[in-house]
Amino acid sequence: MPESIPVEKNDQIEVTFSDLTQDGSGVAKVDGYTLFVPGGLPGEKAMVQVLKTKKGYGYGRIIELTQAGEERTTPPCPIYDQCGGCAIQHIGAKGQLDYKREIVRNALERIGGLSGVQVDETLGMNDPWHYRNKIQVPVAQQDGHFAFGFYKKRSHDIVNMDHCIITEPIIDEVVQTARRIAEEKGITPYDEAKNRGVLRHVMARSGKKTGEVMVVFITRTEELPFRKVLIKALTDAYPQIKSIVQNVNPKRTNAIMGEKTKTLWGRDVIYDQIGDVTFAISARSFFQVNPIQTEVLYGKALEYAGLTGEETVIDAYCGIGTISLFLAKKAKKVYGVEIVPEAIDDARQNAELNKITNAHFEVGKAEEVIPKWQEQGIKPDVIVVDPPRKGCDAALIDTMIAMQPKRIVYVSCNPATLARDLKLLTAGGFEIKKVQPVDMFPQTMHIECVVLMSRVGK
Numbered sequence: 001m002p003e004s005i006p007v008e009k010n011d012q013i014e015v016t017f018s019d020l021t022q023d024g025s026g027v028a029k030v031d032g033y034t035l036f037v038p039g040g041l042p043g044e045k046a047m048v049q050v051l052k053t054k055k056g057y058g059y060g061r062i063i064e065l066t067q068a069g070e071e072r073t074t075p076p077c078p079i080y081d082q083c084g085g086c087a088i089q090h091i092g093a094k095g096q097l098d099y100k101r102e103i104v105r106n107a108l109e110r111i112g113g114l115s116g117v118q119v120d121e122t123l124g125m126n127d128p129w130h131y132r133n134k135i136q137v138p139v140a141q142q143d144g145h146f147a148f149g150f151y152k153k154r155s156h157d158i159v160n161m162d163h164c165i166i167t168e169p170i171i172d173e174v175v176q177t178a179r180r181i182a183e184e185k186g187i188t189p190y191d192e193a194k195n196r197g198v199l200r201h202v203m204a205r206s207g208k209k210t211g212e213v214m215v216v217f218i219t220r221t222e223e224l225p226f227r228k229v230l231i232k233a234l235t236d237a238y239p240q241i242k243s244i245v246q247n248v249n250p251k252r253t254n255a256i257m258g259e260k261t262k263t264l265w266g267r268d269v270i271y272d273q274i275g276d277v278t279f280a281i282s283a284r285s286f287f288q289v290n291p292i293q294t295e296v297l298y299g300k301a302l303e304y305a306g307l308t309g310e311e312t313v314i315d316a317y318c319g320i321g322t323i324s325l326f327l328a329k330k331a332k333k334v335y336g337v338e339i340v341p342e343a344i345d346d347a348r349q350n351a352e353l354n355k356i357t358n359a360h361f362e363v364g365k366a367e368e369v370i371p372k373w374q375e376q377g378i379k380p381d382v383i384v385v386d387p388p389r390k391g392c393d394a395a396l397i398d399t400m401i402a403m404q405p406k407r408i409v410y411v412s413c414n415p416a417t418l419a420r421d422l423k424l425l426t427a428g429g430f431e432i433k434k435v436q437p438v439d440m441f442p443q444t445m446h447i448e449c450v451v452l453m454s455r456v457g458k
């Protein structure tokens with residue numbers, strides 16, 4: 001790092017971008033000093049205005065792109081520049097997949113010290129748009145108007161949105177219809193500063209295979225005015241709607257949903273299928289948002305698990321049992337563990353719904369429940385882990401090594417913690433066989449990856 005900062009606020013300089021950050025900003029070095037500039041891509045040159053300088057790094061904005069890269073494309077969304085939802089619409093489909101692969105390779109090398117590992121080409125979508133099966137749109141009073149759209153980056157200002165092109169068209173349309181009625185009838189939008197008003201969010205989710213739709217109104221108040229009008233208009237217009245739900249969230253909080261959920265019309269759940277497993281999805285259930293790529297990801301996990309019907313499998317961080325149930329049909333027994341009790345309730349119900357009897361689910365921390373299973377004499381042939389961003393707990397890694405499964409399948413949403421954990425597992429006697437990035441979230445910088453490890457000598 002240089003002794004002094006070589007640029008000042010409002011300076012205009014030409015830079016060459018050398019890297020891309022996890023949130024999609026370009027990185028440029030000015031005499032060794034790092035500038036983060038949204039929109040810049042590695043290899044490109046631009047005239048940049050310095051917006052802010054800190055001790056170790058600063059921020060800038062592009063005034064003019066002087067040399068565009070080959071991957072650059074025109075973002076199709078008209079509000080892309082303002083909306084905080086997508087980060088890399090300015091990169092073409094192939095470029096996005098290449099960057100994601102490169103980020104995984106870099107993380108393995110720099111953080112994991114694992115050089116020379118083959119990272120396969122990222123598996124992308126044929127149509128990397130219209131994929132999200134869930135949309136939740138904030139509602140607010142903004143400059144005296146009813147505002148409906150996503151937040152700007154690092155802010156709670158809403159960018160008004162008429163369409164979201166990464167969302168399935170049916171639910172994109174349903175939330176706009178709900179918005180129109182709410183606005184026409186004068187339902188008061190939520191006021192975050194004062195914690196007043198009624199409507200906080202409109203959410204809709206759909207089942208890709210079943211075509212079913214659920215609408216959720218998240219309100220601050222118990223009462224949802226014009227409830228009957230909303231229900232009639234929506235159900236008349238969209239026969240796909242099978243469930244309309246209200247969730248009450250009276251608190252001053254960034255959490256979208258509150259504790260209380262009541263069904264206003266139809267069922268409490270909608271159904272969808274992954275592979276041939278059916279899942280019941282309620283308003284608050286976690287469910288993967290890209291159903292097409294979920295099958296690709298779980299398909300890889302299944303392939304890597306190498307099941308013949310004789311194996312005992314542990315699925316750590318199992319959520320509502322998606323991977324467990326997907327694998328159960330090909331395994332002798334599956335043990336799933338998950339920290340959220342409601343998710344385990346869902347997992348058990350989903351097992352029942354699919355008449356799967358060889359899956360056992362337990363609530364608790366993976367790093368506590370799995371050592372207990374070990375004491376009970378459970379010997380897994382395969383351990384699958386799908387942890388949150390912070391990766392696996394160190395105690396769990398130790399237990400995995402001690403249990404000596406033949407194979408480990410690691411599903412990760414964060415290359416950095418994946419690399420850290422793979423390093424530990426490698427030291428513990430496992431070798432990396434396959435690293436497969438899967439693009440679950442096109443147009444964003446999120447990267448999902450599935451890794452196969454096997455015990456050395458097995």
Ligand code: SAH
Pocket residue numbers: 286287288316317318319320321322323337338339340343364365366367386387388393
């Ligand atoms: N495998 C699931 C969900 C993965 S998301 C699916 O594909 O749908 C990661 C999950 O880990 C979340 O459900 C989260 O609640 C859970 N979790 C977080 N910390 C945990 C811990 N220490 N032990 C067990 N589960 C945990």
